[in-house]
Amino acid sequence: MNLYGQDMDESVTPLESGLAWTVDLASSREFVGKQALGARPPLRQLMGLLLLDRGVLRAHQSVETGHGGGEVTSGTFSPTLERSIALARIPAKVAPGEEVRVEVRERPLRARVVKPPFVRRGKVLV
Numbered sequence: 433m434n435l436y437g438q439d440m441d442e443s444v445t446p447l448e449s450g451l452a453w454t455v456d457l458a459s460s461r462e463f464v465g466k467q468a469l470g471a472r473p474p475l476r477q478l479m480g481l482l483l484l485d486r487g488v489l490r491a492h493q494s495v496e497t498g499h500g501g502g503e504v505t506s507g508t509f510s511p512t513l514e515r516s517i518a519l520a521r522i523p524a525k526v527a528p529g530e531e532v533r534v535e536v537r538e539r540p541l542r543a544r545v546v547k548p549p550f551v552r553r554g555k556v557l558v
Contacts, residue, residue, distance in 0.1 A: 438491055439478060439505045439519055445469060448521065450478040450548065474524050478505070480548040481518040481534065482558055485541040489518035489534060496533045496540070499523040504534065512551050513558070519548065 434440045440449040447455075447469060455463075457470055481504070483489055489507030496502075500523045507518030522532070528547045533540040546558040 434478075435506055439521075444476075444521070445472075445474060447474040448476045448478065450519075476502070476521045477524045477526070478519055478521055478548075479526065479528070480546040480550060480558070481507070481520050481532070481543040482513070482546050482550070483516035483518070483534070483541060483543045484531070485543075487516060487536045487539075487541050489516045489536070489543070493518075494535045495520050495522055495543075496535070497522055497526045497530070497545075499525040502526075502532075510550065512554075513556060517550055518543075 434449055446452060455469060481489060488509050489504055491504055491506050493504040494501060495504060502520050502522030504518045504520045507516060510517045526545055528545050530545045532543050532545060534543050550558050
C-alpha cells in the first residue's frame with residue numbers, strides 16, 4: 433500500500449507511484465489529467481528494495497543506481513523475510529534484480545531491486 437506524503441503526493445504521478453493499473457491511458461474515455469500523463473513518460477518508478485547487508489532501511493535514505501539517484505520512501509525490518517525491505521523511487525531504467533547502494537548512517541549498503549509485493553498470502557515472492 434502506498435503511503436500518502438511518502439510514496440505518493442501531488443508531485444508524483446500514478447505512473448511513478450506503482451499505480452499505473454488505476455489509470456487507463458489506452459481507452460478512448462477521457463478523464464482529468466489523461467493528456468498530462470500521456471505527454472510525460474515517467475522518469476522514475478516505485479520499486480522494492482531488499483537489503484543484502486546488515487542494517488535497516490528507512491524513509492529519505494538516498495539510493496545510488498547505475499542510472500542515477502533515488503530515495504527510499506518507506507522502509508522497515510521484515511520478520512517474514514528476516515531482512516530489511518523498502519519502497520524506493522528510483523530511475524525508470526533500473527530493472528528488477530539490479531544491485532543498488534543505499535546510504536545508511538553514512539555507509540553505502542548493498543540492496544537488490546525487486547518488484548513488489550514482497551510476500552503474498554504468506555508466500556515469499558522475492
